[in-house]
């Protein structure tokens with residue numbers, strides 16, 4: 001007997017907040033990994049809702065037996081333990097799936113400069129300029145230049161630690177990207193300047209980690225005037241926003257990136273290379 005719930009457009013079609021395509025709303029899968037072949041990276045909810053799944057099982061026991069070769073006990077005797085686990089996703093899983101769905105939906109809506117003919121396509125060149133301002137190469141080159149030009153021990157110490165922070169950031173972001181392997185949004189055009197191979201992955205945003213870490217570094221050691229401090233905060237925020245507007249990242253990539261960069265600064269402070277440590281290191285090298 002068909003479930004009366006199936007006629008309910010919200011229950012059968014999904015939640016509008018989780019996104020829609022071709023007039024059909026779709027759910028995230030609560031039990032399986034994301035299927036990248038799906039256009040919106042969302043899977044339809046299959047068997048994760050206990051009532052619907054139980055009804056489906058009673059409608060077609062033969063099909064269920066056939067599809068579950070490893071669980072012979074399921075034949076005619078109700079649901080196996082494995083089914084029980086599948087049909088009862090934990091609250092955390094539901095919450096995470098919903099968060100991811102909202103993330104994808106919001107990121108797509110905010111990716112208004114993803115290409116020239118996007119709704120805000122005319123702002124794309126400005127966004128790309130902001131992108132370059134948070135790129136690793138200008139930061140590494142600029143810091144190395146200031147280190148070379150600095151004639152005070154204090155200045156050299158600060159620049160050397162910034163250089164160490166930037167290198168640490170590149171390594172940590174590469175590790176997390178390689179482990180998580182989250183693909184960049186489908187609407188992103190991969191026309192970024194100077195990338196590493198891990199930069200085909202989007203989690204976390206390297207620009208956001210750098211903006212947060214360097215922003216904190218500048219505020220703590222280099223920029224003291226209040227108007228300039230506001231500018232530093234504005235710049236860091238714009239770098240993060242531009243990642244989503246350019247379609248490079250999902251919102252969660254940038255949010256996590258900001259958090260990671262904030263924590264990386266604590267690491268830089270912990271590992272701070274003092275002139276004494278430096279002399280010791282140089283002495284060992286010589």
Ligand SMILES: CC(C)=CCC/C(C)=C/COP(=O)(O)O
Nearest residue numbers: 136137194195199204205206207
């Ligand atoms: C080549 C060097 C020195 C750094 C690469 C910087 C880069 C392209 C990071 C990727 O940033 P997102 O993860 O924000 O896209």
